[in-house]
Amino acid sequence: MPFLPNFARDxxxxxxxxxxxVLIFLCLSVGVAIDYAVVVDRKRSTDQAVDQAAxxxxxxxxxxxxxxxxxWAERGREIATKIFNANLPSKTNYQIKSFEPELTFANNTVxxxxxxxxxxxxxxxxxxxxDFIPFDGEAQAVSVAPAYIDxxxxxxxxxxxxxxxxxxxxxxMVNSPTACAFACHQDTSRNPKAAHDVGAILRIDVIRNSxxxxxxxxxxxxxxxxxxxxxxxxxxxxxxxxLPLTSDLSAVLTKADEVDMVNGVGGASYVTYALKxxxxxxxTAGDGTSNATRSSFVIFxxxxxxxxxxxxxxxxxxxxxxxxxxxxxxxxxxxxxxxxYMQPFTAVGCAxxxxxxxxxxxxxxxxxxxxxxxxxxxxxxxxxxxxxxxxEKVKFVQNELAAPxxxxxxxxxxxxxxxxxxxKNSAEIGPMLSQILDGVILPQIARLAQ
Numbered sequence: 001m002p003f004l005p006n007f008a009r010d011x012x013x014x015x016x017x018x019x020x021x022v023l024i025f026l027c028l029s030v031g032v033a034i035d036y037a038v039v040v041d042r043k044r045s046t047d048q049a050v051d052q053a054a055x056x057x058x059x060x061x062x063x064x065x066x067x068x069x070x071x072w073a074e075r076g077r078e079i080a081t082k083i084f085n086a087n088l089p090s091k092t093n094y095q096i097k098s099f100e101p102e103l104t105f106a107n108n109t110v111x112x113x114x115x116x117x118x119x120x121x122x123x124x125x126x127x128x129x130x131d132f133i134p135f136d137g138e139a140q141a142v143s144v145a146p147a148y149i150d151x152x153x154x155x156x157x158x159x160x161x162x163x164x165x166x167x168x169x170x171x172x173m174v175n176s177p178t179a180c181a182f183a184c185h186q187d188t189s190r191n192p193k194a195a196h197d198v199g200a201i202l203r204i205d206v207i208r209n210s211x212x213x214x215x216x217x218x219x220x221x222x223x224x225x226x227x228x229x230x231x232x233x234x235x236x237x238x239x240x241x242x243l244p245l246t247s248d249l250s251a252v253l254t255k256a257d258e259v260d261m262v263n264g265v266g267g268a269s270y271v272t273y274a275l276k277x278x279x280x281x282x283x284t285a286g287d288g289t290s291n292a293t294r295s296s297f298v299i300f301x302x303x304x305x306x307x308x309x310x311x312x313x314x315x316x317x318x319x320x321x322x323x324x325x326x327x328x329x330x331x332x333x334x335x336x337x338x339x340x341y342m343q344p345f346t347a348v349g350c351a352x353x354x355x356x357x358x359x360x361x362x363x364x365x366x367x368x369x370x371x372x373x374x375x376x377x378x379x380x381x382x383x384x385x386x387x388x389x390x391x392e393k394v395k396f397v398q399n400e401l402a403a404p405x406x407x408x409x410x411x412x413x414x415x416x417x418x419x420x421x422x423x424k425n426s427a428e429i430g431p432m433l434s435q436i437l438d439g440v441i442l443p444q445i446a447r448l449a450q
Contacts, residue, residue, distance in 0.1 A: 058143030158269035235274035275349025285357035309340030
């Protein structure tokens with residue numbers, strides 16, 4: 001029979017047959033790909049829902065903690081479940097098998113971990129008796145509590161802060177009717193207004209403007225209402241609270257304009273007394289996790305030099321007598337020209353503040369040699385004597401007080417490596433303040449951790 005051999009040798013129709021067989025597998029592959037594409041899309045949507053749920057859980061739990069609620073974790077889980085369900089994709093042919101949010105609190109931070117298991121129904125894969133494709137996911141989020149903090153600025157307002165901010169300012173003052181590099185609030189010819197009238201900027205002006213800049217930056221951070229309070233304290237021979245603690249930061253910015261030298265006639269500087277007085281006035285600080293347990297920072301701004309001189313120009317004399325109720329002699333005490341006693345401050349008050357839980361940020365504003373102390377041919381005897389006295393003071397500060405003052409500032413700071421800073425000139429005062437306050441304000445932050 002010639003038919004069978006011919007049939008075996010006939011190749012016509014092979015392409016169609018092969019294509020038919022391949023088409024079957026191609027359709028199955030496309031069907032499986034479609035099923036998996038649906039799963040990928042649903043997993044992406046579910047992952048977004050679990051991210052939102054974890055974030056919402058930390059915020060809700062933190063708010064509940066701030067309200068003093070013992071069920072803060074339960075509240076977080078409740079909100080997480082609501083947010084998760086509200087943001088799920090269509091549940092047609094799609095099931096959530098489990099959703100488990102967990103919350104913990106440590107180091108002033110609420111942490112949330114939300115896990116889910118789900119499955120997506122298949123269409124084409126049912127041919128292979130694969131009715132569902134399982135998938136799962138997890139999200140982690142943290143919410144850092146807003147720190148409840150108090151900022152106490154303790155500002156040196158003594159005569160040494162009346163020096164011209166920089167040499168050009170001092171030159172303007174020396175060459176003006178003031179004839180002095182200091183605007184000491186001592187008489188009408190040597191006060192800040194007289195210095196400002198000739199275009200000079202004083203060191204106290206730089207301190208004031210630097211504080212205003214820091215407060216402006218603080219306002220820009222938009223801390224939660226009531227979380228940050230600020231107070232201004234200023235001293236020379238006396239200690240004065242210029243602004244009690246307030247959370248009205250706009251009022252703080254306005255009050256900063258009043259930061260100036262104090263105690264008009266006088267000029268004495270009782271640094272140790274001011275530290276002790278503030279330490280006595282302060283209560284016990286907390287960890288900053290609530291309004292009742294506020295953390296506290298003391299920003300201490302001074303050159304660290306104690307000077308007993310009380311100047312009375314109406315009687316033309318220096319009264320060198322120390323007020324023993326506010327002054328304690330140190331080993332470095334020295335009488336300068338029978339006019340004033342000088343010595344470094346001691347950190348006793350700082351130790352008291354630290355024992356009460358306050359963090360002390362010690363900012364040294366280095367004492368600088370004023371311009372114009374060299375004698376001139378046309379100087380009167382009084383001027384020559386005054387310059388000689390000033391040179392003696394500068395030499396004593398530079399040679400005998402410089403090291404003890406640095407040591408006192410370091411002893412005052414809570415952690416010397418990070419909490420002691422120095423401004424060697426007026427230009428460094430602003431950056432110094434920004435440096436010591438950087439990171440102190442901790443706004444509430446909610447973010448995904450994974």
